[in-house]
Amino acid sequence: MRPSDKPSIKKIDIDADEQMIVDRIYSAVMEQRLAPRTKLSEAALCETFGVGRMRVRRALLLLGSQGIVDLQSNRGAYISCPSPDEAREVFDARLMIETGVVRKLAENISDHAITQLRTHIDKEDAARAQQERTDIIRLSGEFHVVLAKGHQNAVLTRMIRELVTRTSLIVGLFGSSRNSSCPDDEHRQIVEAIVAGDAELAEQKVCHHLIHIQNGLDLERDAVKETDVARILKSS
Amino acid sequence: MRPSDKPSIKKIDIDADEQMIVDRIYSAVMEQRLAPRTKLSEAALCETFGVGRMRVRRALLLLGSQGIVDLQSNRGAYISCPSPDEAREVFDARLMIETGVVRKLAENISDHAITQLRTHIDKEDAARAQQERTDIIRLSGEFHVVLAKGHQNAVLTRMIRELVTRTSLIVGLFGSSRNSSCPDDEHRQIVEAIVAGDAELAEQKVCHHLIHIQNGLDLERDAVKETDVARILKSS
DNA sequence: TTGACAAAGATTGTTAACAATACCTCAATC
């Protein structure tokens, strides 16, 4: 009997609205449809999601606590604009954490997780084949979340999700070449190393992969883009 | 020139009150002065900290988003009571993350970080020598945060702090023997391995250390304690 | 044209009152 068969108590009871707003903005950032410095005005979000100002403010606070948006006193909330230093922090953290993730995954992975990973990589290939830019970006990031999900560990998954989302902001800001997002079949190689049970190789692959992404960045540039918040979030 | 010498823009502007409340509760949990299931009523917190209800609610939302408190609709906020499964999640995550932390630290650590670590360990010894239970508990947990701080990485440090704090809850709930918290000189051994630049050994030491703590738990028990919230938080 | 200054408008922050829900007490019934 699995422990998950006993869902007697549902613990977190944050209202669905709130989580929905957070998730929408998370997705939009992950797909680079909301660029850094984009203002998220309370009124606009209330309108877009059809909720009261309180919900919006709570959602913004949550996003702010995770570094996705930047809350400025009396000035409003803006999609976070990571500094080069913050970018390095995120990549360093990912290196430290994700090597551990794949190592332990290589040591012991469930069949279900393997299926999930292979399915995901197929989706990535399909998106690349059709040149669906938005899908490619989203799936490239989500791959790392799927890796984390392999551990069935909510805490870990949440942390990885935050790091991956912030990486999207970073790549959007500092990405120079288009292939910098998540290239080639590096994802597939990581999965194969894991499935083969080669912890050392998997660790090395993920390490190179992350460094590869980082090398595709120009940490000096700072681009500024404005976007139509309501339109983007509505169509999500 | 260090990058930290350029504090031109202060980005996060969360009011001091809010952060103060969160920090106080964090500390109290870390020192096991607030036991799981303790109710944090809004009125009591308003009184204790002398702030409006809005601030309290925002602080509670933040704590809830990090799994420190459990927010129940229409019922209030309670110090989180981790299930055995959650406990395993926290320890698994710590294993994956902290091995990476010490490995990279062993590869490259600043003199300043070494000083910080040694100073901290001296404090731990002093607290143990004087049998200051509260200090011992706090410092034992903080050691791991100091490790993270060695990377001067705010993101990483925040994540470790969350995991360490949740560990305090877990140890408080499921700890069987008193020595289970953070025993012997394992911390010192970890630091020495790092200073010696022996990544392999450091990784192994931290791994054993975490497993050691976990082995001191009885994940079946579920203790229930009530505490005087206002008194505890005020004296912090 | 450019800059500084002031007023108007818009946006965010805060408070207080109200609504909804849960909790507790107590009585009535089985």
Next chain:
DNA sequence: GATTGAGGTATTGTTAACAATCTTTGTCAA
């Protein structure tokens, strides 16, 4: 005696109005 239900109390959730701050606009002078 235990259980169930109703009513009152306490606590949380929500809304709306108000206050504070920032931003923009327009005017005037250099």
